[in-house]
Amino acid sequence: MSEVPVQSRIVVLVKQVLDANVRPRVRPDGSGVDLANLKLSMNPFDEIALEAAVKLKEQGEAQEVIAITVGRGKAQDTLRAALAMGADRGILVECEPELEPLAVAKAAWSVITDLEPVLVIAGKQAIDDDCHQTGQMLAALLGWGQALCASRIALSHDHAEVDCEVDNGRETLRLPLPAVVTTDLRLNTPRSISLPNLMKAKSKPIDIVASSALEIDVRPRLKIVEVREPRVRSAGVKVETAAEIAKVLKELTVA
Numbered sequence: 078m079s080e081v082p083v084q085s086r087i088v089v090l091v092k093q094v095l096d097a098n099v100r101p102r103v104r105p106d107g108s109g110v111d112l113a114n115l116k117l118s119m120n121p122f123d124e125i126a127l128e129a130a131v132k133l134k135e136q137g138e139a140q141e142v143i144a145i146t147v148g149r150g151k152a153q154d155t156l157r158a159a160l161a162m163g164a165d166r167g168i169l170v171e172c173e174p175e176l177e178p179l180a181v182a183k184a185a186w187s188v189i190t191d192l193e194p195v196l197v198i199a200g201k202q203a204i205d206d207d208c209h210q211t212g213q214m215l216a217a218l219l220g221w222g223q224a225l226c227a228s229r230i231a232l233s234h235d236h237a238e239v240d241c242e243v244d245n246g247r248e249t250l251r252l253p254l255p256a257v258v259t260t261d262l263r264l265n266t267p268r269s270i271s272l273p274n275l276m277k278a279k280s281k282p283i284d285i286v287a288s289s290a291l292e293i294d295v296r297p298r299l300k301i302v303e304v305r306e307p308r309v310r311s312a313g314v315k316v317e318t319a320a321e322i323a324k325v326l327k328e329l330t331v332a
């Protein structure tokens with residue numbers, strides 16, 4: 078066990094996803110998105126989560142940041158990126174094939190229970206499945222309070238104060254620690270990775286745990302029936318006046 082006091086540890090969940098700048102390509106058999114030979118990166122909301130954790134450490138609110146990913150062996154690349162952004166160490170819970178959100182939450186829960194962090198930060202959703210579930214399920218498994226879609230996180234010795242983006246504005250929650258927080262876009266702008274930090278990351282430790290060793294049920298509960306490309310949108314029409322809009326709308330209704 079590390080010498081870092083457990084009460085100053087922050088765990089961040091990071092997921093490897095298809096890079097946000099790459100156009101997704103559906104497999105010919107409609108079974109999912111083809112990831113072969115395409116650039117994979119850290120889920121953008123997780124970069125925000127990691128930036129928040131590293132900032133809290135820089136402010137003296139934490140002493141250790143641990144990045145956890147649940148995925149295939151190549152997800153180690155995303156952990157290395159997390160280490161280059163400022164995480165102190167990484168944990169890969171290795172599994173084939175990709176797990177559903179509840180199984181990911183269970184895998185993270187079984188690792189996190191031993192780490193006893195003061196805070197877990199996750200992205201509000203992953204941009205590949207858009208599920209918006211893992212943080213909530215993890216908080217439920219841990220039995221901790223949760224604050225979702227955070228745009229501000231402040232820590233004190235025994236609680237976190239979190240501003241959450243909600244439908245009718247912003248809500249401020251005060252949670253006893255430990256707690257789970259998920260991040261929204263407004264929380265921060267993640268730092269870019271410098272070459273020296275990339276080099277330093279190579280000597281930071283990554284532990285690998287097989288999901289089969291965790292004694293959790295990760296069997297799939299969902300079946301993907303079909304994945305389709307979105308319908309091709311027809312070209313729009315530019316108009317100058319309200320009368321023209323009315324004319325176009327009338328024509329569309331008739332057509």
Ligand SMILES: Cc1cc2nc3c(=O)[nH]c(=O)nc-3n(C[C@H](O)[C@H](O)[C@H](O)COP(=O)(O)OP(=O)(O)OC[C@H]3O[C@@H](n4cnc5c(N)ncnc54)[C@H](O)[C@@H]3O)c2cc1C
Pocket residue numbers: 226242243244
């Ligand atoms: C900043 C922001 C941006 C967003 N952007 C988008 C977007 O781009 N696209 C998008 O689709 N959504 C978006 N959303 C989400 C959307 O606006 C709603 O927040 C979301 O659809 C409601 O989910 P919820 O988690 O608030 O669920 P809740 O309000 O908790 O409701 C979830 C479900 O729980 C059940 N439930 C809740 N209360 C009761 C009750 N009293 N009795 C019985 N059943 C109940 C219902 O089945 C309900 O559907 C955004 C939200 C925010 C805050």
